[in-house]
Amino acid sequence: NNPQLPVAIQLAIFLNHAVHYGNVISPEDVGQWAGVSVGSVINCSNHVMIALLDQHDTFICFPTPDSKDAKHAQQFVESRSCPEWRNGIFAIDGSAINLYEKPGHYGESFYDRKSNYSLNC
Template sequence: MQSLQLGLFDHFADHCPHLFLRCLHVWPEVFDRILDQISSHPIFHSSSENRQLLVAIQLATFLFHAGHYGNVASPEDVAQWAGVSVGLVINFTNWVMVAILDEHDTFVNIPPHDSEDMERACTFTESQTCLAWRNGVFAADGSSILLFEKLQIFGESFYDRKSRYSLNCQVCIPMHAKWNTYCS
């Protein structure tokens, strides 16, 4: 049995993309790209007589689960939201992660240093920040990345000032960089 929330995502994608984003933490176009990329993965196809639910439902359930924390992050709460069993929430999470991790090189692609794409990225970075950041590939603004549950090891270390478990983004300065070249 499917819940009404999952049935609304086609409507949200077409008419209220901000509601789609609020639930799944990706825009509908990004969802479709991820879905296209992982749908053919063998983990979603079995020879069993028991067919899996659509990959779109599995991905939506995974994104909802991964994108929430606190009161709605437990597999039980996600199961109630998605209208599936707790076991399926756990399976969906595992299956989607396997498929995404197998596509790592497709999803995370750093262009060669001397490519036109890298030059456009460098020019954009320089125009938005300062010259010293021009050759940076990744940047972080100090935002918190929320964890859906307390970690098993050193879990209390990740409890933040907003009473959540999170990681704080940090900027790594390359070893060859000179400190005085960075803008303040």
């Protein structure tokens, strides 16, 4: 029956927890860093994630095919890569997206030069 922590503190706890994914940091470590209990770390993380996901549809959307943004993206993709990809939605730039853990199937094939399991886009 305690009041919630201020939003700025909840966000700081969430960001500290989120930036150290995997087994790098535990909720206990974040709690010690922030001076709060493990339950508060979990609650803060949940509250911030709910707030972010609540805004998902407001800020994340695909452009309509006839929009100015879509036309600009098509021109950019066509100028930088093969013309066949101009109608795609997602860009391909060679970035690596880190995976949370080693995939179960063919896991070693996802291991990169930076010692991470990742997908190359």
